[in-house]
Amino acid sequence: xxxxxxxxxxxxxxxxxxxxxxxxxxxxxxxxxxxxxxxxxxxxxxxxxxxxxxxxxxxxxxxxxxxxxxxxxxxxxxxxxxxxxxxxxxxxxxxxxxxxxxxxxxxxxxxxxxxxxxxxxxxxxxxxxxxxxxxxxxxxxxxxxxxxxxxxxxxxxxxxxxxxxxxxxxxxxxxxxxxxxxxxxxxxxxxxxxxxxxxxxxxxxxxxxxxxxxxxxxxxxxxxxxxxxxxxxxxxxxxxxxxxxxxxxxxxxxxxxxxxxxxxxxxxxxxxxxxxxxxxxxxxxxxxxxxxxxxxxxxxxxxxxxxxxxxxxxxxxxxxxxx
Amino acid sequence: xxxxxxxxxxxxxxxxxxxxxxxxxxxxxxxxxxxxxxxxxxxxxxxxxxxxxxxxxxxxxxxxxxxxxxxxxxxxxxxxxxxxxxxxxxxxxxxxxxxxxxxxxxxxxxxxxxxxxxxxxxxxxxxxxxxxxxxxxxxxxxxxxxxxxxxxxxxxxxxxxxxxxxxxxxxxxxxxxxxxxxxxxxxxxxxxxxxxxxxxxxxxxxxxxxxxxxxxxxxxxxxxxxxxxxxxxxxxxxxxxxxxxxxxxxxxxxxxxxxxxxxxxxxxxxxxxxxxxxxxxxxxxxxxxxxxxxxxxxxxxxxxxxxxxxxxxxxxxxxxxxxxxxxxxxxxxxxxxxxxxxxxxxxxxxxxxxxxxxxxxxxxxxxxxxxxxxxxxxxxxxxxxxxxxxxxxxxxxxxxxxxxxxxxxxxxxxxxxxxxxxx
Numbered sequence: 001x002x003x004x005x006x007x008x009x010x011x012x013x014x015x016x017x018x019x020x021x022x023x024x025x026x027x028x029x030x031x032x033x034x035x036x037x038x039x040x041x042x043x044x045x046x047x048x049x050x051x052x053x054x055x056x057x058x059x060x061x062x063x064x065x066x067x068x069x070x071x072x073x074x075x076x077x078x079x080x081x082x083x084x085x086x087x088x089x090x091x092x093x094x095x096x097x098x099x100x101x102x103x104x105x106x107x108x109x110x111x112x113x114x115x116x117x118x119x120x121x122x123x124x125x126x127x128x129x130x131x132x133x134x135x136x137x138x139x140x141x142x143x144x145x146x147x148x149x150x151x152x153x154x155x156x157x158x159x160x161x162x163x164x165x166x167x168x169x170x171x172x173x174x175x176x177x178x179x180x181x182x183x184x185x186x187x188x189x190x191x192x193x194x195x196x197x198x199x200x201x202x203x204x205x206x207x208x209x210x211x212x213x214x215x216x217x218x219x220x221x222x223x224x225x226x227x228x229x230x231x232x233x234x235x236x237x238x239x240x241x242x243x244x245x246x247x248x249x250x251x252x253x254x255x256x257x258x259x260x261x262x263x264x265x266x267x268x269x270x271x272x273x274x275x276x277x278x279x280x281x282x283x284x285x286x287x288x289x290x291x292x293x294x295x296x297x298x299x300x301x302x303x304x305x306x307x308x309x310x311x312x313x314x315x316x317x318x319x320x321x322x323x
Numbered sequence: 324x325x326x327x328x329x330x331x332x333x334x335x336x337x338x339x340x341x342x343x344x345x346x347x348x349x350x351x352x353x354x355x356x357x358x359x360x361x362x363x364x365x366x367x368x369x370x371x372x373x374x375x376x377x378x379x380x381x382x383x384x385x386x387x388x389x390x391x392x393x394x395x396x397x398x399x400x401x402x403x404x405x406x407x408x409x410x411x412x413x414x415x416x417x418x419x420x421x422x423x424x425x426x427x428x429x430x431x432x433x434x435x436x437x438x439x440x441x442x443x444x445x446x447x448x449x450x451x452x453x454x455x456x457x458x459x460x461x462x463x464x465x466x467x468x469x470x471x472x473x474x475x476x477x478x479x480x481x482x483x484x485x486x487x488x489x490x491x492x493x494x495x496x497x498x499x500x501x502x503x504x505x506x507x508x509x510x511x512x513x514x515x516x517x518x519x520x521x522x523x524x525x526x527x528x529x530x531x532x533x534x535x536x537x538x539x540x541x542x543x544x545x546x547x548x549x550x551x552x553x554x555x556x557x558x559x560x561x562x563x564x565x566x567x568x569x570x571x572x573x574x575x576x577x578x579x580x581x582x583x584x585x586x587x588x589x590x591x592x593x594x595x596x597x598x599x600x601x602x603x604x605x606x607x608x609x610x611x612x613x614x615x616x617x618x619x620x621x622x623x624x625x626x627x628x629x630x631x632x633x634x635x636x637x638x639x640x641x642x643x644x645x646x647x648x649x650x651x652x653x654x655x656x657x658x659x660x661x662x663x664x665x666x667x668x669x670x671x672x673x674x675x676x677x678x679x680x681x682x683x684x685x686x687x688x689x690x691x692x693x694x695x696x697x698x699x700x701x702x703x704x705x706x707x708x709x710x711x712x713x714x715x716x717x718x719x720x721x722x723x724x725x726x727x728x729x730x731x732x733x734x735x736x737x738x739x740x741x742x743x744x745x746x
Binding site for chain 2: 078081084085093095120121122189192219221224314316317321
C-alpha cells in the first residue's frame, strides 16, 4: 500500500505534461527570433561585402536557424507563400536558376524590395542564395545585386513571420477554444495542429530529404539531395530531427517510445559520415542512409501511436496530402 | 499518393447512438451507399463524355479541318466537367488513387510525346523529357530496345506511361490528349492557349509538325485507353464493384474516406500544389490544364465535387439531380454549428472558384493571373486558396464530430500493415 501510494505521489510530483504553451514559448518563438536575427545579420554582411567567401558563414548560420523552424507549417509562414519563398525545394525543372538568370540580366528595377517580393519563389530565399554563393556553373553577370536583393528579401520574410507570431498567431494558438477565436475552436484543435506538424515533419524527412536522393536501388539519385552545393544535405536532416525532437518534448511528456526512436535516428545521423549523401551510389553507403530512413519512419509511427492518443487527437490534413 | 483510413471503436459506438437517438436522421450505412451512388454516376458520366470525345476525335482524324479540331477541343473541355467532380474520390479510396495517375497525371513532360519548342521542355531529372515518341518509332529505354512502330493503347499504358519510373513521363490520360489537341501554350503569362494547327493531323504532303500518321495513331490510342480506364472505374462503383464494396463494408471507415477525400483535395492538392504553388512560381506551366487554358474550369469543378460529397448531391450530364442521405445530415445531427459552418465555407470556396471561372471566361485567363506582380490575379487565386484552407479546418471538425479517427492521411505503412501502428 505504501509502495502504491508512493507511486501515486511520484506521478503527482512529476512535471506537468508539456503542451501548446510550452511549444510556443520554448520552441516556436525562440526559433523564429533566431532565424530573424540570423537573416538580419546575413543581410547586413551582404550590404558590406557580397563576395561569396565572406558571406558563406552567415549563410550557413541562417540556414541552420531555418532548419530549427522549417517544419512549422502553420500560421504566418503559410500566408503569402512565405515558407515557399524562404526555401524553395525541390526544383526538378531548374526554375530557380532560370529565373535568377533572367533577374541578373534583366531590368534592375525588379531587384527593388517591392518588385523582388513579387518574383518567383524559385528564384528567392535560401535555395536561390545557395546557387549564388556556391555556384556549380559560373554566372554570366555580376551576382552581387541579386545577392543583396535576396538577403534583404529573406530578412524581410523572417521578420514578417516572427512579427506574425508575436503579434497575433501565437495568441490564436494559446487562446484556442476561447470566445472570439475563430481559427482554433477548442484546445484540442491547437494540439492537433502541432501534432500534425510533428508527424508531417517526419514524413517530409523520410520522403523528401532522404527519399529523393535515395531514388531506387537500381537508380540511386544522390544528385537530388537538398542543399548539396553548400554541403548541408546531411546537416539539414540532423538539424531537422533535432528540431522535431524539441517539438515533441515540448508538446508532450513523457513519450518514451517517440523519444527513443528520435534519439536513435539522431545518433544514426550523427554517425553517418556522408555530408551530401554521395555514398548512396554505393551499396554500403545506400544501406546506411536506408537504415536512417527507416529510423525516421519508426519515429513517425511511434509519434502516431503514442503522442496522438496522449493528446487526445488524430492527425489533421497536411500539405503533403497532394500527390 | 497513399491515403489511409481507419475508424475506431468510437465510431462503432457512435453508430449505435444514431440508431438510438434519431431514427429519422441518415445513418452511416445509407450515407456511404449514397456516396457510392454519386461515384457511380460521376464515373458513368465521365465515360459518356469521353465517348463523345472519341466520336469528335474520329471525325477530326477522318477529315482534319479547323472545324473538326475545334469540335474535338470542345468535346475535351466538356469531358472534364464530370471527371473533375470525381477528383474528390481520389484521396481516401485506394482503388481510385492507384488508378488516377493513368487518366489525370499532371504536370507532364510533354516532349516525351510530340514536338516541343526548342529549349522549353527541360527537366534535369528526366532524360526522356524530349524523346518525342511520335517522331521516334524505335528507341532505347533503360537499356531495352523499344519498338514503338505501332502506337497502341497497350504500348502507351505498359511501356510509355511513367517510363523509367518517372512520374512526369505522362503518356496517357486527359492531359496527354489535351497536349495532342492544343499543343504547347507558348504565350507564357500572356493571353492565348496552345495553338496546334489542324494540319498536324493531315496525312500526306500537307502534314505539319511531321509524322502526322503517328500523331493520329497516338491520339486515337490515347483516347481509346482513356475510355477503357473510365470503364474500369465506372464498374468499380456500380453494384458489386470493388470501390463500392470497400466503402460500404465498414460505414465508419467509409465516412472517413469521404472526409479524407474532401480534406486532402481541398488543402494539400488543390489549395497547395495546384493553386498556391503555381502562383508563387509565376509559372504558366504550373497551371493544371496548361495547353487548353481550361484551368479555371478544372479548379471550379474540383471544388464543386468537394461540396457534392458533403451535401450528397450531384447534377448529372442529362440534368438529373441526384440527392440522398449525406454527411451533412450526419454532422448536423451531432453538432449543428459544425454543419452550418462547413456548409457556409464550402459555399464560399465554390463562389471563390466561380469568380476565377467568370474572370477567365471574360478574357482574363488563368495563366495571366499567375504573372509576377499581377495583383488582381493574385487576389482571385488567393481568395480561393484561403477559402479552401479555411474549409479544411471544418472538415477536420467534422471528422472529430463524427468520432472518426484518422490514423494517417498520408503515409503508406499503416495501409500495408494497419497493426504496425499499434505495436
